[in-house]
Amino acid sequence: MAAPIPDRIVDIAIGYMGAKQLFAASRIGLFRALADGPHTVAEIAGATGVSEQIARILADAMNAQGLLDRADGRYSLAEDAAAYLGGQSATDLAPFLTFLNEISYAHWLQFDATVDTTKPGDLQMDDARWATFMAGVMRYNALHASMLAREFDFAPYKSMVDLGGLSPEFAIGAMRANPDLAVRFVFAPMATQGITDALAAAGLSDRATIEPAETATAAPGGEHDIVMVNHVVHRFTPEQNREILANARAAASPGATLLLLDFFLDDDERQRRIDALHAGEYFVIDGTIVYPEAEVRAWLEEAGWRPRDVLALPGSPRVLVAHAV
Numbered sequence: 001m002a003a004p005i006p007d008r009i010v011d012i013a014i015g016y017m018g019a020k021q022l023f024a025a026s027r028i029g030l031f032r033a034l035a036d037g038p039h040t041v042a043e044i045a046g047a048t049g050v051s052e053q054i055a056r057i058l059a060d061a062m063n064a065q066g067l068l069d070r071a072d073g074r075y076s077l078a079e080d081a082a083a084y085l086g087g088q089s090a091t092d093l094a095p096f097l098t099f100l101n102e103i104s105y106a107h108w109l110q111f112d113a114t115v116d117t118t119k120p121g122d123l124q125m126d127d128a129r130w131a132t133f134m135a136g137v138m139r140y141n142a143l144h145a146s147m148l149a150r151e152f153d154f155a156p157y158k159s160m161v162d163l164g165g166l167s168p169e170f171a172i173g174a175m176r177a178n179p180d181l182a183v184r185f186v187f188a189p190m191a192t193q194g195i196t197d198a199l200a201a202a203g204l205s206d207r208a209t210i211e212p213a214e215t216a217t218a219a220p221g222g223e224h225d226i227v228m229v230n231h232v233v234h235r236f237t238p239e240q241n242r243e244i245l246a247n248a249r250a251a252a253s254p255g256a257t258l259l260l261l262d263f264f265l266d267d268d269e270r271q272r273r274i275d276a277l278h279a280g281e282y283f284v285i286d287g288t289i290v291y292p293e294a295e296v297r298a299w300l301e302e303a304g305w306r307p308r309d310v311l312a313l314p315g316s317p318r319v320l321v322a323h324a325v
């Protein structure tokens with residue numbers, strides 16, 4: 001048998017180098033500089049304001065990662081970089097990368113202390129850092145929402161309640177996919193203005209209502225045929241999640257569909273990487289928890305939901321799809 005090789009270990013160990021170069025490339029505008037087509041190192045340097053040496057380092061690093069193509073000394077955006085880093089779409093991930101660079105990365109430097117103490121790091125947030133935090137988180141949510149709209153068919157539904165999520169983009173994506181869908185947003189009071197603005201910008205205000213209520217105790221009731229609970233589970237205790245899922249069930253008609261979106265730890269032979277990494281991310285930043293999927297499934301059954309499917313969204317959380325029994 002061939003001897004094992006160390007590539008995988010080394011790739012993981014130096015992964016932070018690629019991440020920091022990605023953050024830098026985004027920060028200086030390298031990807032946006034290539035949005036209009038291939039450019040040389042000199043042209044990249046001129047467009048971004050960095051030296052040719054730095055332009056070459058970053059362009060080669062992004063080429064090595066597959067985000068840039070290179071031919072005849074000219075660099076161009078790979079398909080995924082053009083879609084999500086070139087500045088041409090609503091899901092451009094530049095704000096998310098800024099959040100990772102300026103907020104998340106610093107907290108990962110505290111990870112050794114978190115491992116030793118089982119305590120999250122110190123956020124040390126001010127208004128500017130909170131603005132960066134929220135811009136990044138909401139843009140990442142927009143990516144998740146676009147992936148959900150691509151993977152799930154909203155056409156059969158007429159009445160939705162979106163309970164306690166962080167972003168209105170999930171329901172807005174569903175409304176765009178289904179012109180007959182009406183939505184009740186039952187969100188924390190602090191989210192009201194953001195939802196109002198997002199609905200107005202999307203031209204969907206006439207198909208939605210907004211009902212401020214604290215997520216842990218909100219009991220919207222009703223007979224909805226679809227319920228969404230997005231990025232809620234990791235933010236609450238097991239006891240609170242049981243109540244949230246029971247209240248979600250009380251708002252659903254028999255046979256209704258639940259979309260429960262979050263990161264989950266699985267029991268598969270190989271844990272899905274993005275979920276495992278976010279278990280560390282969430283805990284080191286603010287002590288929130290990525291729960292085992294098996295535990296969440298038990299809560300669902302207890303609340304009157306029967307899990308029927310799992311959607312693993314690209315670059316995003318998973319969705320437990322259940323129906324009301």
